[in-house]
Amino acid sequence: MPASSPPPAPAATAPPGGAAAPTVLVVDDERNIRRTLALVLQGEGYQVAEAPSAEAALELLAHGDSPVDLALVDLLLPGMNGLDLLQRVRQDDATRELPVIVISGHATVNDAVKAIKLGASDFFEKPLNRERVLVGVKNALQNSRLAREVEDLKAQVQARYEMIGQSAAMQRLFKEIDRVAPTKASVLITGESGTGKELVSRAIHRLSPRARGPFVRVNCAAIPRELIESELFGHERGAFTGASGPKRGFFEQAHGGTLFLDEIGDMDLAAQAKVLRALQSGEICRVGSEHSRHVDVRVLAATNKDLSREVAALRFREDLFFRLAVFPIKSPALRDRMEDLRALADAFMAAFCNENGLKQKAIDPVVYAALERRSWPGNVRELKNVIERAAILSGDVVTIADLPEDPHENPFEDDAQGAAGDGAAAPPAPGAAEPPTGAARHEPGRPRLTLREFRDRAERRYIVEVLASLDWNISRAAVLLGVERTNLHKKIRAYGIKRGEAP
Ligand SMILES: Nc1ncnc2c1ncn2[C@@H]1O[C@H](COP(=O)(O)OP(=O)(O)OP(=O)(O)O)[C@@H](O)[C@H]1O
Numbered sequence: 001m002p003a004s005s006p007p008p009a010p011a012a013t014a015p016p017g018g019a020a021a022p023t024v025l026v027v028d029d030e031r032n033i034r035r036t037l038a039l040v041l042q043g044e045g046y047q048v049a050e051a052p053s054a055e056a057a058l059e060l061l062a063h064g065d066s067p068v069d070l071a072l073v074d075l076l077l078p079g080m081n082g083l084d085l086l087q088r089v090r091q092d093d094a095t096r097e098l099p100v101i102v103i104s105g106h107a108t109v110n111d112a113v114k115a116i117k118l119g120a121s122d123f124f125e126k127p128l129n130r131e132r133v134l135v136g137v138k139n140a141l142q143n144s145r146l147a148r149e150v151e152d153l154k155a156q157v158q159a160r161y162e163m164i165g166q167s168a169a170m171q172r173l174f175k176e177i178d179r180v181a182p183t184k185a186s187v188l189i190t191g192e193s194g195t196g197k198e199l200v201s202r203a204i205h206r207l208s209p210r211a212r213g214p215f216v217r218v219n220c221a222a223i224p225r226e227l228i229e230s231e232l233f234g235h236e237r238g239a240f241t242g243a244s245g246p247k248r249g250f251f252e253q254a255h256g257g258t259l260f261l262d263e264i265g266d267m268d269l270a271a272q273a274k275v276l277r278a279l280q281s282g283e284i285c286r287v288g289s290e291h292s293r294h295v296d297v298r299v300l301a302a303t304n305k306d307l308s309r310e311v312a313a314l315r316f317r318e319d320l321f322f323r324l325a326v327f328p329i330k331s332p333a334l335r336d337r338m339e340d341l342r343a344l345a346d347a348f349m350a351a352f353c354n355e356n357g358l359k360q361k362a363i364d365p366v367v368y369a370a371l372e373r374r375s376w377p378g379n380v381r382e383l384k385n386v387i388e389r390a391a392i393l394s395g396d397v398v399t400i401a402d403l404p405e406d407p408h409e410n411p412f413e414d415d416a417q418g419a420a421g422d423g424a425a426a427p428p429a430p431g432a433a434e435p436p437t438g439a440a441r442h443e444p445g446r447p448r449l450t451l452r453e454f455r456d457r458a459e460r461r462y463i464v465e466v467l468a469s470l471d472w473n474i475s476r477a478a479v480l481l482g483v484e485r486t487n488l489h490k491k492i493r494a495y496g497i498k499r500g501e502a503p
Contacts, residue, residue, distance in 0.1 A: 021045050021046055021047050022046055022047065022069035022070065022141055023046070023047040023048070023049055023066050023067065023068050023069050023070075024041050024046050024047070024048055024049070024068070024069065024070050024071070024072060024137060025048075025049045025050075025051060025057060025060065025061070025068045025070070025071040025072070026038060026041075026048060026049070026050050026051070026071075026072045027050075027051045027052075027053070027054065027056075027057040027071060027072065027073045027074060027077070027082070027085065028052070028072075028073075028074040028077075028103065029052050029053060029074065029076075029077055029078055030074075031052070033074070033103075033128070034050045034052070036128070037072060037128070037133065038050060040130050040133060040134065041133075041134075041137065044134055046137070047066065049064060049066075049068060053077055053078060053079055053080070054073075054077050054079060054080035054081065054082065054084065054085035054088075055079055055080060057071065057073070057085060058085070058088060061089070061092075061094075061095055061098075062094075068098065069098075069099075069141060069144070070098070070099045070100070070101065070137060070140055070141055070144070071089070071098060071099070071100045071101070072100075072101050072102075072103060072124075072133075072137070073085055073086065073100055073101070073102050073103065073120075074102075074103045074104075075102050075103065075104045075105075075108045075111045075112065075115065076104075076105065076108055082102055082103075082111075082115070083111055083114060083115055083118065086100055086102065086115055086118050086119070086120060087118060090118065090119050097144065097147070097148070098144075099121045099140040099141065099143070099144040100115075100119070100120050100121060101120060101121055101122045101123060101124060101136055101137065101140055102115040102120045102122075102123045102124075103123070103124045103125075103126065103128070104123055104124075104125055104126065105125070105126045106125075106126075109125070112125075121139075121140040121143065121144070122136045122139070122140055124136060163196060163199050163200070163203060164340065164343050164344050164347050165337060165340040165343070165344070166339070166340060166343065167332075167337035167339045167340045168337075169332035169336055169337040170332070170337060170340060173200070173329065173330075173331065173332065176327075176329050177200060177203050177204055177207065177329070178207065180204060180327045180329070181203070181204045181205075181206075181207035181208045182207070182208060182209060183327075184298050185326045185327045186279070186298070186299045186300065186301070186323060186324050186325070186326045186327070187201075187204060187300045187301070187324075187326070187327045187328070187329055188264075188301050188302070188303075188307070188321075188324045188325040188326075188327070188328045188329070189201060189300065189301070189302040189303075189328075189329045189330075189331060190302070190303060190304070190306075190307070190328065190329070190330050190331070191302075191304065191330055191331030191332065191333070192304055192331075192333050192377075192379055193304045193378065193379065193381070194334075194378045194379035194380055194381030194382060195331040195332065195333055195334070195379045195380060196331050196379075196380055197262070197302040197304075197331045198217070198260070198262065198302065200302075200329060200331055201217075201258075201260045201262075201300045201302060202215065202260075204258070204300060205257070205258040205260075205300070208258065208298070210256065210257045210258055210298060213254075213255075213256035213257030213258070214253060214254055214255075214256065214257035214258070215254075215257055215258050215260065216250050216253050216254040216257065216258070216259050216260065217260045217262055218231070218232070218250045218259065218260065218261050218262065219262050219263055220261055220262060220263045220264055220266050220267040220271075221262075221263035221266035222263075225268050225270075225271070228267070228268070228271045229270075229271060229274060229287055230243070230247070230249065230286075230287045231249060231250060232249050232250050232251055232271070232274070232275065232278075232284075233249040233251055233252075233274070233278070233284045233285060233286055233287060234246070234247050234248045234249030234251075234252055234284075234286040234287070235247050235249075235286050235287035235288050235289075236286050236287070236288035236289045237288075238288065239286070239287045239288025239289075240287070240288070243287075243288065246286070247286075249284065249286065251278060251284045251295045251297055252284065252293065252295055254295070254297045255295050255296055255297060256296055257297070257298070258297070258298045258299075258300060259297045259298070259299050259300070260299075260300045260301070260302070261275070261299060261300070261301040261302070262301075262302050263302070263303060263304075264301040264302065264303050264307075264324065265303035265304070265305035265307055265310055265316065266303075266305075269315070269316075269317065272316065272317045272320050273317065273320075275320065276317060276319060276320045276323060278295070279299060279320075279323050280323070282294060282295065282296070283295065299324065301324045307321055307325070308321070333376075333379055334376040334379040334380055334382075334383060335375055335376050338372050341368065341371055341372055341383065342368050344380060344383055344384075345363060345367075345368065345371065345383065345387050346363065348383070348384045348387040348388065349361060349363060349387050349390075349391055349398070352387065352388045352391045353391060356391075358391065359396070361391060361394055361395075361396055361397065361398055362396065362397045362398070363390075363397070363398045364397055364398060364399045364400070366399075366400055367390075367398055367399065367400055367402075367403065370400055370403060371383070371386070371403070374406050374408070375406075375408050376408075377408055386403065386404060389402075389404060390402040390403060456495070459491070459495075460495040460497065461503065463477070463481070463488070463491060463492070463495065463497060464497055464501060464502075464503045465503040466480055466481060467492075467497070468502075468503050472499050472500065474488055474489065474492070
């Protein structure tokens with residue numbers, strides 16, 4: 001079909017596969033080839049859209065009814081040719097990832113090779129073979145779906161390791177991370193449990209020239225003492241009972257990347273000596289092996305212990321401490337950056353609802369205030385747990401009732417302060433009556449009252465007092481007590497109050 005003739009309206013015909021079937025766009029100026037491909041593809045349940053020229057294909061990609069999942073493009077087209085179309089598709093943000101398979105005749109095999117270099121997924125040679133077409137289309141769609149999934153997962157992982165915080169303490173931390181990340185310096189990350197030390201280590205790796213290399217985390221506290229050497233440095237077959245084959249240790253696994261030694265303060269002295277040797281020489285020796293291997297590893301370490309105190313107590317080697325702490329970073333406690341609490345709570349809520357398919361929930365402002373009053377010894381991890389629990393329990397809005405009790409709160413703190421301070425009792429609430437002490441004070445031998453019994457007795461006594469002072473005028477008493485007249489009637493009946501009884 002000549003390029004100048006108006007392109008027919010691109011037709012998308014629904015195959016038996018239903019609405020979820022992928023749509024394949026066939027771009028060829030020969031009507032017969034378009035029809036044949038459409039029949040073959042529709043027979044397998046694909047939706048097919050057709051375009052007789054590159055221009056028509058671009059139009060359909062930009063404004064078509066249903067999104068295209070894959071394009072089959074003849075290289076020899078009138079007007080813009082197939083290679084140009086491929087280039088245009090790759091340059092456009094909306095179609096950059098679209099898998100394209102090119103179709104070539106003998107004369108265009110060289111162009112087909114060019115097309116592959118430009119990012120085509122595959123090429124079909126004419127005359128077309130039904131099986132080859134179906135297998136090629138299926139593979140290209142599968143590869144593109146997998147590539148998308150990998151991207152999504154990467155984004156999720158990235159988001160999981162994103163650090164939230166605008167406070168001065170976090171700004172300082174970000175600046176330190178930015179400074180040290182591009183270097184090869186060892187970094188010792190300290191800070192209380194749950195403050196995000198692992199996130200700091202991942203951020204350093206991500207921002208370093210080793211970002212494309214492996215990031216290997218070792219929890220030194222979780223490895224039994226007798227296994228730590230073989231876990232860190234690997235072993236040869238038969239090195240010890242149970243070593244049925246050779247194994248690469250964490251140092252080798254981290255070659256070209258970053259080794260994160262978490263909870264380093266829990267590593268025993270023998271293992272510390274071996275780690276120090278590996279850091280000094282850049283070489284490791286698998287257990288049971290004679291020869292050493294070079295490893296290119298950047299080491300980051302973290303601990304919630306005070307390592308200089310561990311050094312003083314001879315539980316941590318001083319030389320290793322200095323080797324690791326070339327650049328020390330402290331991860332701040334949540335209580336020292338409370339201004340970040342809201343953003344953290346919001347982010348945890350949004351992420352949790354998202355990951356669990358829940359409707360997004362709002363947080364009542366009173367909840368933030370209550371959370372800001374807590375002391376958070378478990379830091380961000382503890383906050384995250386509280387928010388996730390609240391997300392499960394709450395309705396559309398998280399309220400105070402959805403928060404667990406603060407396990408670290410001392411309810412008598414205020415009393416203790418009062419006793420230690422000027423001793424002044426809190427003033428009674430305006431209009432509050434003296435409690436009916438006679439009726440409720442605990443006396444030896446009398447059974448203790450529940451709070452409810454106390455409240456009822458106090459209320460009854462006060463109502464009688466007010467009524468008596470107003471000559472038993474119920475309307476005036478209701479005004480003074482701030483309740484509806486009918487309500488006061490009910491209470492008089494419920495408490496069995498008799499007109500004229502003594503207060
Ligand atoms: N700044 C932050 N922004 C977002 N999430 C954070 C932040 N800090 C910590 N978290 C989250 O809190 C939890 C604990 O963080 P992490 O494991 O990094 O702490 P840690 O200091 O290494 O703890 P531990 O010493 O117990 O190993 C993780 O779920 C982490 O994602």
